[in-house]
Amino acid sequence: MAEDRFQTIVNEIYERFKVYGVTRKEIESRLKLLLFEFKVPEEEAKRTIVNGLRKNYNIAKGDLKTPIVKISQIEPNQWVSLKGKIIQLWEPSSPTIAQTGLIGDETGTARFVVWSKSNKKRLEEGKSYLFEKVVVDEFMGIKSIKVTSVSDIKEISEEIEVKEERGEIEVVGALVAIQQNSGLLQTCKLCGRVVKAGICVEHGKVETNEVLRLRGVLDDGERTYDLTLNEKCISSLTGIGIKEARKLAEEHLDRSIVLMELKKRLFGKYLKVSGELRFRSLNASSVEFYRPEILKEVEKVLGEEGI
Numbered sequence: 001m002a003e004d005r006f007q008t009i010v011n012e013i014y015e016r017f018k019v020y021g022v023t024r025k026e027i028e029s030r031l032k033l034l035l036f037e038f039k040v041p042e043e044e045a046k047r048t049i050v051n052g053l054r055k056n057y058n059i060a061k062g063d064l065k066t067p068i069v070k071i072s073q074i075e076p077n078q079w080v081s082l083k084g085k086i087i088q089l090w091e092p093s094s095p096t097i098a099q100t101g102l103i104g105d106e107t108g109t110a111r112f113v114v115w116s117k118s119n120k121k122r123l124e125e126g127k128s129y130l131f132e133k134v135v136v137d138e139f140m141g142i143k144s145i146k147v148t149s150v151s152d153i154k155e156i157s158e159e160i161e162v163k164e165e166r167g168e169i170e171v172v173g174a175l176v177a178i179q180q181n182s183g184l185l186q187t188c189k190l191c192g193r194v195v196k197a198g199i200c201v202e203h204g205k206v207e208t209n210e211v212l213r214l215r216g217v218l219d220d221g222e223r224t225y226d227l228t229l230n231e232k233c234i235s236s237l238t239g240i241g242i243k244e245a246r247k248l249a250e251e252h253l254d255r256s257i258v259l260m261e262l263k264k265r266l267f268g269k270y271l272k273v274s275g276e277l278r279f280r281s282l283n284a285s286s287v288e289f290y291r292p293e294i295l296k297e298v299e300k301v302l303g304e305e306g307i
């Protein structure tokens, strides 16, 4: 092993333990022994030393200072600290989760989960924080950062440039959820929020626009997207444009009939969507039903003809 690699490992461990009075010498001699005498692989040697020092100095696992890393460097089961900006907050799927969403730095983005039991102050979208002693988890290839009761979170004023996942994409997936704020809606002319009975939560009684829109979740088997379909897309899939939607609502004296109709026709269907991706949000510019059985038929016919 090269001398500088050896020193890098020593430094890495030293940075985490120096506050407890551990010396560089102590780490060096342990590392030499493990690497050169016992021929232990590097990662295992590091782990052995860290665990040994923790025991000797009586440091609980959660108390150990963790190295500050970039989001692109995180690996499953690591305890780390990192600085990141809250890009999006999502609706938690379970009461055990206080907050969940997307965090980013200049190297990438990751999901994060704050457990309810951890009792942390609420994070705000657009603000940056130093996360200390968080643990990295991986589920179905997606890394996420878990904030537990041993973690510390501090707001920081430092401006963090976030690497954006952004651009035109095409994706095939199943529409696995359709949100309630879909259908024939009235929105506030000032802020665009959905208005109920003419009242905007922000602006009170306001003038409204009428829009036909669908918000849902598209799952391509690897990840999910928050999908938005505009009137044009909805109309091209279902034949229901804003005119038809109004007619439906009038006939039934009920707007919610439009959402019911869209659910009936679109829920669970495979869609091929083109549009602009921004983090998790996919804003469709065009969409069509995806019919794998027809594609298979086509392939079969082409195969038989030897093309």
Ligand SMILES: [Zn+2]
Pocket (backbone or CB within 6 Å): 188, 189, 190, 191, 192, 193, 200, 201, 202, 203, 204, 206
């Ligand atoms: Zn408003």
